[in-house]
Amino acid sequence: MEANVETKKPDENLCPSCGKVKQYPTKHLCFYCYRRGNMGTMKLIVLEHIKAAEDTKRLSTNELVDVLNRFQYIGKKVNIHQMQNFIAKLRSYKLITSAKRRPNGVGRPITEHMVSKSGNRFLAKYKHNWMLGLLVPIKFKGKAQVMTQDHRDRASSIRGKLMKHEYEIYTFIFPERRKL
Numbered sequence: 001m002e003a004n005v006e007t008k009k010p011d012e013n014l015c016p017s018c019g020k021v022k023q024y025p026t027k028h029l030c031f032y033c034y035r036r037g038n039m040g041t042m043k044l045i046v047l048e049h050i051k052a053a054e055d056t057k058r059l060s061t062n063e064l065v066d067v068l069n070r071f072q073y074i075g076k077k078v079n080i081h082q083m084q085n086f087i088a089k090l091r092s093y094k095l096i097t098s099a100k101r102r103p104n105g106v107g108r109p110i111t112e113h114m115v116s117k118s119g120n121r122f123l124a125k126y127k128h129n130w131m132l133g134l135l136v137p138i139k140f141k142g143k144a145q146v147m148t149q150d151h152r153d154r155a156s157s158i159r160g161k162l163m164k165h166e167y168e169i170y171t172f173i174f175p176e177r178r179k180l
């Protein structure tokens, strides 16, 4: 009978992100994919959006908030105050540089952001990790982040799904679950 139940509704027990069994069927994803979706992913997408806009223009904090709020996977709305703090953090890590500019040569100067050289390097690594199905941050604190064999299996399954374009690259990203 048990086998019957499993074959009847396999999807409810499987995580849509990694395709493997979830710890709790009522949750949307498995623990690994939730953690992967929110750990360090705000940094990844903020750097990526600044970078993506760079060719045509440098984004101000306000514009960045607008862009992020149009990003369909962000979930919760990003507010300007949190973004200012986050930008300050990125600047203190030297991942971005900021410069003031007067749009028309007059009026109040607007601060605009650019990904720094080391920011570009980190962005490439974050993106690389994400595409490999791994957790985004390069360094972790504490034992909680150790990759077990189960995590490795899930990562390799995610990697396969991303390569086969079974879903969009950022379908399972949840930066809103972290404090900005």
Ligand SMILES: [Zn+2]
Pocket (backbone or CB within 6 Å): 015, 016, 017, 018, 019, 020, 029, 030, 031, 032, 033, 034, 154
């Ligand atoms: Zn999963």
